[in-house]
Structures are given as structure tokens and as C-alpha cells.
Amino acid sequence: MRARAYANLLAFLRAACTHASHLGRELPLVPFYVREHAVGWLRPSFVEELRRWPHVFEISASWVALQANPDTVTGRTQVLGEVTRILANEGQIRGWRDELVSISHHYAAPELLRIERAATRHFGMVAYGAHLNGYVRRKGMAHAWISRRATSKAIDPGKLDNLVGGRIAAGSTVDETIRKEAWEEAGIAPALLEDLNCIGAIRVEYTVPEGLHREVLFVHDLWLPEDFTPRNQDGEVGEIQCFKFEEVLDAVLCGDFSLDAGAVMIDGMIRQGIPLPEDTQYLDLVRLLKP
Amino acid sequence: MRARAYANLLAFLRAACTHASHLGRELPLVPFYVREHAVGWLRPSFVEELRRWPHVFEISASWVALQANPDTVTGRTQVLGEVTRILANEGQIRGWRDELVSISHHYAAPELLRIERAATRHFGMVAYGAHLNGYVRRKGMAHAWISRRATSKAIDPGKLDNLVGGRIAAGSTVDETIRKEAWEEAGIAPALLEDLNCIGAIRVEYTVPEGLHREVLFVHDLWLPEDFTPRNQDGEVGEIQCFKFEEVLDAVLCGDFSLDAGAVMIDGMIRQGIPLPEDTQYLDLVRLLKP
Structure with missing residues (x-):
């Protein structure tokens, strides 16, 4: 088992969603x-x-x-x-x-x-993004499609990322953004997106060397057909891999995901019934994952 | 158009989720x-x-x-x-x-x-419930199955309710509760519940004549087959009707739903892409719908 960067999912979300992360932070802002x-x-x-x-x-x-x-x-x-x-x-x-x-x-x-x-x-201004968790059932077992950010990216190079995610440009809607990014980042054609809609939003807030990362992320879930393989079109994604759900959680806790993408993954895992409501952290996780 | 009890969805959620409702309330608690x-x-x-x-x-x-x-x-x-x-x-x-x-x-x-x-x-103690929004696509159009509470109920008699909802008894899990209630309240057999899991939780808090209603509701969404008709088994439900989504919102705003069931319906409507993220109330609605 690899060394973990975070004790548990709550520790990760506290870092991602509450300003609690420290990185040579100057206070007060x-x-x-x-x-x-x-x-x-x-x-x-x-x-x-x-x-x-x-x-x-x-x-x-x-x-x-x-x-x-x-x-x-x-x-x-x-x-x-x-x-x-x-x-x-x-x-x-x-x-x-x-x-x-x-x-x-x-x-x-x-x-x-x-x-x-x-x-x-x-x-320290709030930016807005649209992210999509891509799932697939293979031999009856649920998996998530996970992107790895290109090593050439200015922010979080080489970190794991949601299958699709992008900043909402001025003048664009959430829906326009996610459909555009779904094609550019994963080659997902419009026919696979017919029933797609935004199902909620979360907020991430954490300190970074250049200041404060504050972002509201509009989240989407998409189950893809078993015979579909996502392919990056714009060169911004290094590789796209298929993870079992427990591998997703393990990667989040090991710090392999960026904070924003990890928060979107936890949000998605909650909707997939992982973890269970009887987990003592469950309600705190849901509470932190709000916009 | 019928008279509305609430100006908009945000006004409803403020009444349902924030102690803001007044009913001969004594303060402070x-x-x-x-x-x-x-x-x-x-x-x-x-x-x-x-x-x-x-x-x-x-x-x-x-x-x-x-x-x-x-x-x-x-x-x-x-x-x-x-x-x-x-x-x-x-x-x-x-x-x-x-x-x-x-x-x-x-x-x-x-x-x-x-x-x-x-x-x-x-x-004024927090109680816990498990609720389920039941949906069906009829002739390609999305509908929600809506229960009406029996007029004999002690609380909210005759009000509209989620298709399935029940209090979690001491010693029961969320999953056990929702499956038991799904059968008792709507005749939904285990075969239709195979992929069902809890996808999150909301909190409602409002004053009532006897004190303070505080409840965390674990929410579930279920798409039912077009040829299935829910049937109450335990006599606690007056009738079960099929509503178009816009009729659901209209009923919430007219005060036809109980506050807790209305909040669960809004939570479900958000996951169905109604309202859109560009609605200026959207993020506040999502924020209020947290445990």
C-alpha cells in the first residue's frame, strides 16, 4: 500500500474546500x-x-x-x-x-x-468550471474513466483529473462548456450526451503559491457504453485510464488527484453509494461539498 | 393559475431549511x-x-x-x-x-x-429519514410519481409527499429503511431496487406548533419502468399520481407539498437539470440543500 497524503476523505475535503491548506500562506488576506x-x-x-x-x-x-x-x-x-x-x-x-x-x-x-x-x-476571485465524472460498467463492475493532466500544463501538471473539466469562458453556459470540453478532452460525441445535465455544484477553496484558488464547479455524471474508449483531442490530457472505484478513492487519498478534481471525484463517489451513509464522516463530506 | 404560497423555490427552501418559518414561534429556543x-x-x-x-x-x-x-x-x-x-x-x-x-x-x-x-x-431533536423520488418516462417525457399523505396522518394530512419516505428506526440502516418503505408505501419490489443507493442528504428545519422539526433526509432517485404503477400497501398513502416536472414545481410553490417532501423534490429536480445553473437562485438552492 502506498503512503497516503491524507488520513481520510474528510481530511482531503478540508484541504480542498475550506481554505485549510497551507502553502507558505500569508494571513490575513x-x-x-x-x-x-x-x-x-x-x-x-x-x-x-x-x-x-x-x-x-x-x-x-x-x-x-x-x-x-x-x-x-x-x-x-x-x-x-x-x-x-x-x-x-x-x-x-x-x-x-x-x-x-x-x-x-x-x-x-x-x-x-x-x-x-x-x-x-x-x-482570489471565484472562477467557474464544468466537470464531468465518466463511468463505465465492465463485466458488471463499476469503473471510472480518469484523465491524467499533460505534463506541459501550467497548473497541476501530471496530476489525475476528472474525465472532462474546463473553465467556463465569459459568455458561455455550463451546458455549452461541458459539451465542448467533452469532445475536446475525451472525444465524447453529442449522441452520448443526450440525457446529460448539470446535477449540482461544489466549491473548492485552497491556497496556492500565487494566491487563493476559489472555484465553483458544476458537476455532471455520465455512464458511457462499455465499448466506448475516451480519446483526448486537444493534447491537454496525457492519458485516460479506467479505475475501479476503490482505486479512485485510493488515488485521492494518496494525493494523486489535484484538489479540485479529487473533490469532484468524492462528490461523484457519494452519488454512487460510496461511502455509505453510516460512515461517521458521511454528512460532513456532503456538507463540505456545497457551493 | 393558482395562488402561490411561496414566491419562488428559494423562498420555499428558506422556509423549509433555515428556521425561517414562523408559526406562533417562541424565541429564543x-x-x-x-x-x-x-x-x-x-x-x-x-x-x-x-x-x-x-x-x-x-x-x-x-x-x-x-x-x-x-x-x-x-x-x-x-x-x-x-x-x-x-x-x-x-x-x-x-x-x-x-x-x-x-x-x-x-x-x-x-x-x-x-x-x-x-x-x-x-x-427539537434531529430525526433521520430516508426518502425516494420516483420517476418515469412516459411517451419520452419525464414525470415524477407523487404520493398524497392519508388524511388520517397526524402530521401533514392530505399534503403531497415523495413517492417513498420514512423515518429511520433505531437500529436500522438507511438502505434497510428505504427498501422496506419502498415496498410498504409504493409496492416497489426488490428487483426494481437493484442499483438503488443513497446519493446524498439534505436537512430541513422549521418551526411547528409543538416545537422544532429538524430532520436529515437521506435522498434516493429511482427511474421506474413505464409499465409499473406504484401501489400503496400499508394504508398510509391516500393516492399516488403521475406529475409532469413543471407540475411538481407548481405544486411546491402553491404549498401543496409538506416542507420536508418539497425540499426533497427540489433536490431531485436539480439533479434532473431543472432549474438551470444560469438561474440566479441556483447556487443558493444547492447551498440550502445540505445536511
């Missing part, structure tokens, strides 16, 4: 306001960086507020675009994707601004 | 301790009743503690049995079932005591 909404959390050292733009950021002892001119979606998006591009050129923001995500007070609430996806962790 | 655990919440007028048994209840200004002798599971069960039976004989506890439920700090944690099911609301 400083709220970042856009109008009356605290849409982000900043490390104090990142606040010091932002002092270079006094016309963009109003910085007090206990909060930072964006002061864009004009104070509109376009104005805020533009001024933050200028700041983040400079930080990226300096190497402070890595993994630039040229992909804007939408920031609002609430998901689907009126948009406050758009920001480069790679910068959301620095600003 | 007083915590009821068994050893170091606050296992219940008592109305002040009920605390006054309990003063009749000074050898059983230690009553301070801000809490009540059970002082059973011997202070064991058996001792606590016995002394509360005596008290509740007297209150039932006086008509203060109605609907006596002669059915003990297990009370512990956590579900599946070591048992602290057992108490008559009809008394849990008076003591």
Missing part, C-alpha cells in the same frame, strides 16, 4: 472590492505590488477597491487587462491563456468585469 | 444537553412543563440538561420514556407511534439515547 462587492481576496505582498497603480487601486489598511475610469464593465476590464498584462510580462502571472472569464457578485448575476483566466488566483 | 452535546432545542413553555421532573432535568436560565440515573443509554431512554408517556397521556404529545428513534451527537455516532418518534419535535 485582504478583500478586493468592485463597487460594493468583495469579489476577491489578496495576499498582502500582492497588495504591495498593486501600489504601483495608485490611479487603479484604492488601498486602505484592511481592503483594496478598484477605481476604474469609467467605472463600467468595459472600463474595469480594460484597466485590469493593462495591469495583469504587465504582471504577466514580468513573470508574476504565469500561464497566460488569452481567455477572459466573467466576474460577478454571484454566478449569473450581472457582470462586473472580465479578467484573464490566469490572474484569478492572484486576485 | 433553549438548548437541551445530554452530557456535553446539545442534542435538542426547547420552547420556553415546554421547559416550564419539564420543571415537573426536577430529578430528570437540570434547568438553568439558558440551558436544560438531562440528568438520568444511571447516566447510560438505557437509563436516559427509560427516564425520557416515562416523561414522554405522561405527556402523551395528557395529550401534549400527539401521534404516539410506539417507535423509538436513535439520538446521537452525529448520525451514526455512538447512541446517546432512544426516544419515542412523536416526541422529537417537542425536544
Whole structure:
């Protein structure tokens, strides 16, 4: 048996969902306001960086507020675009994707601004993703299809991942995103997705070297036919393997999954009846897996 | 269109899941301790009743503690049995079932005591139930099987209910309970339940005339064959009808469902992709539906 990184599933979810993970973390984090909404959390050292733009950021002892001119979606998006591009050129923001995500007070609430996806962790802003657990029954036994992230990825290279998962780009719906990603990441054609729908959402929140990873993940479950083999189309996935359910849990506990994908796997395993409600951790696991 | 009792699904869940419902409610509620655990919440007028048994209840200004002798599971069960039976004989506890439920700090944690099911609301103790949403596809369109509670029931007579739902008796598992109730309430034979498992849990909490209804409900979803018609076996169900999904939501909003069954229906509707994640209430609904 391999060494475990986490004592049990609850220990994993506490790391993934509650800010409890520590990684040279600076405390306290400083709220970042856009109008009356605290849409982000900043490390104090990142606040010091932002002092270079006094016309963009109003910085007090206990909060930072964006002061864009004009104070509109376009104005805020533009001024933050200028700041983040400079930080990226300096190497402070890595993994630039040229992909804007939408920031609002609430998901689907009126948009406050758009920001480069790679910068959301620095600003501690909530990002939104759509993930899919892919299952297959082989010789009567339930398995999960598990992706391994390409070693070239900026975040969590080589870690195990859900079969399909992707960030929701500004202007896209959850449904559009999951269907697009299902094809790109696993070669799942529309005919296999007819009955697919989002069945809920979870939130992950954990500290990372560049700040705070906060993400609401809209989850999907899909049973695939036994004769279907998922194949990556876009080069972002290293390999796709078939795991028995107990191998999934073992891999989560050994730290082979990224925190976000591991949380989605535990959420999916609960719907598959693993663990049982009589497990003393059961209700705490379900409670942590909320958006 | 019929008059609605609730403005929207969020308003319903706030009533069902957050103590927000008001029904001649007395505040504040007083915590009821068994050893170091606050296992219940008592109305002040009920605390006054309990003063009749000074050898059983230690009553301070801000809490009540059970002082059973011997202070064991058996001792606590016995002394509360005596008290509740007297209150039932006086008509203060109605609907006596002669059915003990297990009370512990956590579900599946070591048992602290057992108490008559009809008394849990008076003591504001968390009870545990297992519910099942039954679905069927008719001519390609999704429907839900909905029960109506018998008019003879002590609680919520005549209200709409989940196809199957029952209290978990002391010593029974969730799985045993749902299979037993599936047969008794809807005539669903074991062969139709082969792949059934508990897929999560929600909590409902609302004030009722006799105190506080607090219940964790373990939820199940079951798609039934088109040619199967559920039939009640135990006389506790008035009728079983087939609703289109939009009729389910309409009935929830009109107040036709009991609060607990309505919350289970919303939980099930979310897994069926109704409402969509882009609904501004979506994440709040999922968040409220947690144990």
C-alpha cells in the first residue's frame, strides 16, 4: 500500500474546500472590492505590488477597491487587462491563456468585469468550471474513466483529473462548456450526451503559491457504453485510464488527484453509494461539498 | 393559475431549511444537553412543563440538561420514556407511534439515547429519514410519481409527499429503511431496487406548533419502468399520481407539498437539470440543500 497524503476523505475535503491548506500562506488576506462587492481576496505582498497603480487601486489598511475610469464593465476590464498584462510580462502571472472569464457578485448575476483566466488566483476571485465524472460498467463492475493532466500544463501538471473539466469562458453556459470540453478532452460525441445535465455544484477553496484558488464547479455524471474508449483531442490530457472505484478513492487519498478534481471525484463517489451513509464522516463530506 | 404560497423555490427552501418559518414561534429556543452535546432545542413553555421532573432535568436560565440515573443509554431512554408517556397521556404529545428513534451527537455516532418518534419535535431533536423520488418516462417525457399523505396522518394530512419516505428506526440502516418503505408505501419490489443507493442528504428545519422539526433526509432517485404503477400497501398513502416536472414545481410553490417532501423534490429536480445553473437562485438552492 502506498503512503497516503491524507488520513481520510474528510481530511482531503478540508484541504480542498475550506481554505485549510497551507502553502507558505500569508494571513490575513485582504478583500478586493468592485463597487460594493468583495469579489476577491489578496495576499498582502500582492497588495504591495498593486501600489504601483495608485490611479487603479484604492488601498486602505484592511481592503483594496478598484477605481476604474469609467467605472463600467468595459472600463474595469480594460484597466485590469493593462495591469495583469504587465504582471504577466514580468513573470508574476504565469500561464497566460488569452481567455477572459466573467466576474460577478454571484454566478449569473450581472457582470462586473472580465479578467484573464490566469490572474484569478492572484486576485482570489471565484472562477467557474464544468466537470464531468465518466463511468463505465465492465463485466458488471463499476469503473471510472480518469484523465491524467499533460505534463506541459501550467497548473497541476501530471496530476489525475476528472474525465472532462474546463473553465467556463465569459459568455458561455455550463451546458455549452461541458459539451465542448467533452469532445475536446475525451472525444465524447453529442449522441452520448443526450440525457446529460448539470446535477449540482461544489466549491473548492485552497491556497496556492500565487494566491487563493476559489472555484465553483458544476458537476455532471455520465455512464458511457462499455465499448466506448475516451480519446483526448486537444493534447491537454496525457492519458485516460479506467479505475475501479476503490482505486479512485485510493488515488485521492494518496494525493494523486489535484484538489479540485479529487473533490469532484468524492462528490461523484457519494452519488454512487460510496461511502455509505453510516460512515461517521458521511454528512460532513456532503456538507463540505456545497457551493 | 393558482395562488402561490411561496414566491419562488428559494423562498420555499428558506422556509423549509433555515428556521425561517414562523408559526406562533417562541424565541429564543433553549438548548437541551445530554452530557456535553446539545442534542435538542426547547420552547420556553415546554421547559416550564419539564420543571415537573426536577430529578430528570437540570434547568438553568439558558440551558436544560438531562440528568438520568444511571447516566447510560438505557437509563436516559427509560427516564425520557416515562416523561414522554405522561405527556402523551395528557395529550401534549400527539401521534404516539410506539417507535423509538436513535439520538446521537452525529448520525451514526455512538447512541446517546432512544426516544419515542412523536416526541422529537417537542425536544427539537434531529430525526433521520430516508426518502425516494420516483420517476418515469412516459411517451419520452419525464414525470415524477407523487404520493398524497392519508388524511388520517397526524402530521401533514392530505399534503403531497415523495413517492417513498420514512423515518429511520433505531437500529436500522438507511438502505434497510428505504427498501422496506419502498415496498410498504409504493409496492416497489426488490428487483426494481437493484442499483438503488443513497446519493446524498439534505436537512430541513422549521418551526411547528409543538416545537422544532429538524430532520436529515437521506435522498434516493429511482427511474421506474413505464409499465409499473406504484401501489400503496400499508394504508398510509391516500393516492399516488403521475406529475409532469413543471407540475411538481407548481405544486411546491402553491404549498401543496409538506416542507420536508418539497425540499426533497427540489433536490431531485436539480439533479434532473431543472432549474438551470444560469438561474440566479441556483447556487443558493444547492447551498440550502445540505445536511
